[in-house]
Amino acid sequence: IGCFAETEPEAGCDTSNLQTTAKLEGDYYVINGKKTWISNGTIADAAFVGAKDLNTGAESFFLLDREASPFDTNELHKIGWKADPTSEMFFEDCKVPKDNEMTVMMGKAFTDPKLKESLPLSEGMMTLLGQMSPFTALMTLPRSGMGLASIGIAQAAFEASVKYAKERVQFGKPIGKFQLIQEMLYHMNVLIETGRLLGYKAIDAIAKGSPEARRLSSMAKIYGGEAAIKVTYDAMQIHGGLGVSEESPLERYYRDARMMTIPDGTSEIMKLITGYSILGKGFSAYT
Numbered sequence: 531i532g533c534f535a536e537t538e539p540e541a542g543c544d545t546s547n548l549q550t551t552a553k554l555e556g557d558y559y560v561i562n563g564k565k566t567w568i569s570n571g572t573i574a575d576a577a578f579v580g581a582k583d584l585n586t587g588a589e590s591f592f593l594l595d596r597e598a599s600p601f602d603t604n605e606l607h608k609i610g611w612k613a614d615p616t617s618e619m620f621f622e623d624c625k626v627p628k629d630n631e632m633t634v635m636m637g638k639a640f641t642d643p644k645l646k647e648s649l650p651l652s653e654g655m656m657t658l659l660g661q662m663s664p665f666t667a668l669m670t671l672p673r674s675g676m677g678l679a680s681i682g683i684a685q686a687a688f689e690a691s692v693k694y695a696k697e698r699v700q701f702g703k704p705i706g707k708f709q710l711i712q713e714m715l716y717h718m719n720v721l722i723e724t725g726r727l728l729g730y731k732a733i734d735a736i737a738k739g740s741p742e743a744r745r746l747s748s749m750a751k752i753y754g755g756e757a758a759i760k761v762t763y764d765a766m767q768i769h770g771g772l773g774v775s776e777e778s779p780l781e782r783y784y785r786d787a788r789m790m791t792i793p794d795g796t797s798e799i800m801k802l803i804t805g806y807s808i809l810g811k812g813f814s815a816y817t
């Protein structure tokens with residue numbers, strides 16, 4: 531199991547403010563610092579850790595094998611996504627071979643034919659890597675994935691609601707006959723259909739190596755996450771008291787949906803990326 535460790539107590543959305551440092555000493559980098567909100571940190575065998583290289587001043591990533599470069603962790607408890615632990619991570623004079631620095635590893639991966647063959651990257655992703663920074667290119671994948679995973683949660687909540695609307699009888703008829711219930715089903719369904727299409731469009735742009743991948747994956751992430759929150763909320767409403775019962779899976783869908791708008795770029799940051807992608811050079815919110 532691996533983890534990707536970038537976020538820090540003082541560097542959330544502002545990832546340019548990393549305080550974790552990497553100092554080259556002979557054949558090793560020595561890493562010092564703290565990470566927070568890292569998925570799978572407690573159970574990770576390997577960690578890809580962002581740090582400021584004290585020799586160059588640039589930020590980079592370093593691959594840590596936990597056995598060879600041990601670090602401490604602490605679990606942070608959260609309302610959803612109970613299947614994967616979220617963690618703080620602590621690095622104290624943690625020694626990492628200098629070849630485990632990202633640009634060295636990527637250089638090797640792209641020039642060594644054997645390694646290149648085993649890279650799990652599509653042709654489209656290779657094209658994107660040539661157009662934008664590795665971080666920006668690679669983040670298009672989890673962002674599109676988060677959008678579509680959100681739609682998966684919404685779909686489950688929607689299907690449960692359709693079934694319940696046909697079965698639950700009040701005032702002598704199934705509640706699905708009431709127009710206000712049908713209106714909720716309409717809104718849920720249209721959010722799901724549009725979110726899914728946006729997710730597919732983003733994935734298609736990545737597969738084609740289109741520069742549109744950045745804008746589309748950011749939009750797919752916001753739209754999918756916010757759609758899932760709205761759909762799971764309405765699903766609970768359609769289920770009445772059962773919706774808020776711990777016995778039904780709906781409360782889990784709702785808690786899991788609520789998680790989707792924070793990791794891998796908050797909705798606000800996704801909107802800023804979209805705005806910048808639409809308006810172009812000179813319109814970055816950060817500079």
Ligand SMILES: Cc1cc2nc3c(=O)[nH]c(=O)nc-3n(C[C@H](O)[C@H](O)[C@H](O)COP(=O)(O)OP(=O)(O)OC[C@H]3O[C@@H](n4cnc5c(N)ncnc54)[C@H](O)[C@@H]3O)c2cc1C
Pocket residue numbers: 533534535536537541542543544566567568569570608611616789792793794795796797798799802815
């Ligand atoms: C369950 C979970 C799993 C995670 N997994 C990982 C992981 O595996 N690896 C990893 O590195 N990180 C991970 N994170 C961290 C996640 O990426 C950060 O939480 C996220 O980037 C926001 O940082 P923050 O929590 O410090 O919020 P802050 O940056 O403090 O933001 C607080 C609020 O201010 C808003 N905001 C900030 N800047 C701006 C701006 N310029 N304009 C408008 N609004 C702004 C934000 O959108 C947010 O609403 C995870 C987080 C969670 C909750």
